[in-house]
Amino acid sequence: MVRTKPLTIVVKLGTSSIVHETTHQPLLTTLSAIVETVVRLRAAGHKVVLVSSGAIGVGLQRMAMPARPKNLSGKQALAAIGQGRLIALWDNLFGQLGQPIAQVLLTRGDISDRTRYLNAVNTFKELLSMGVVPIVNENDTVSVSEIKFGDNDTLSAITSSMIHADYLFLFTDVDGLYTANPRKDTSARLIEVVESTAAIRTQVSTATLGSSLGTGGMETKLIAAEIATAAGVTTIITSSRNPPSLFAILEYHGMASGPSAIGGGARPPHTLFTPSVTPLRDLKAWTRHTLTPAGAVVIDSGAHSVLSRRESGGRLLAAGVLSVRGAFASGQAVRVLVRKGAVGADTRDVEAAREEYVRGLAPTRPGTPRGTAVLPRQGAEPDGTDVSLPDHGDSVDTVVAAEKDVVDEDQWEVEEVGRGLANYNSVQIEKVKGLNSAHLERLLGYADSEYVVENVTIFVSPRYLFGTNI
């Protein structure tokens, strides 16, 4: 058997694979098989992270409750009851084979801060280099949105991206992605390889195939696959009924890692999502998938098409910014919104006026009193910057009224197309929006970067990744 380089593998096990759907008793056969599989992977030199759901399920069993409570605090309480027992169960099973484990509880909030994100990455690295198997779950007790909107499929994809995993195995109660629900439709066909999640979305029924216990289904698995493959992680959906099939799958794809449980060259049932050939790594993946945006910049369609090209390097110039929404600090994540529809002539007039003003010219607008300057709105704001008003007719009211007349920014129809990291704060970007970067230093007093937003990643598919909670 050909041995390959040591792999980093994330194994995700959903609630329906951990506890019985109705009795909520732990599925010890499955759990033991997972433990044996992970320990064999470790023995073959691979690094493994386990993403384990099941806290609420185990909590239900402990409290002899028949079903997940509807209210959030009820779920949080059950997760708190169950998580300790869940990790104790894993520790017991792994302990039988001498394998140390660690508990890692994450929330999206935890990793939306760059420092905390890096701390989590460093902890994973350290644990893996110590030969420990980190066992990850959401920190349900403190994370409102995670229970309400979240699922461990997404968490496992983000974890895979954080640790630059080679493979993400989503073990679930079906053996792959089907063209239709295989439990209801006998003509349903297993899809073996997916190269584009966006394309496959139009071809399959993603109706939830899971049990009543978990929060995920095929839809969240597709989302997870999209996140993970974008980060360069090969993603596999397969059945949790036979965890050692992981070896057969790796072997089938030429990634031999130990004796195959199936062997014989037959394709073990699974769906494989191929990784992106130009993966988003580190900062970009982090920006796109983990950050909570603090505000937004509205850009024009020209800037959008530039940013959509790889050569742009994800860097946004002030010239492409039409407006700024919300308040954010330099270094924070921002949504990138594109203004839909054509920019009207009046808007261009105001932008031209702003540009001329900055160049030292103070144009007058027809209909305003003779000598009244049409100023950029920020020039009239007493915000302590060095934008001096021209000495003729600098009527703030007239200017603001003139801008309002033609540009009611709040009414613009916009669409979120990406996210990025701001190099300047919202007030500063407001000051320089629409202008050539040559003006940045004079208007802001410094210009560390000629770009106002960097690390912009433009979404490749509809913005469903995190619902509306961030």
Ligand SMILES: N[C@@H](CCC(=O)OP(=O)(O)O)C(=O)O
């Ligand atoms: N974090 C929660 C589970 C979230 C969830 O339901 O995930 P999944 O079963 O993977 O759809 C728990 O441990 O109960």
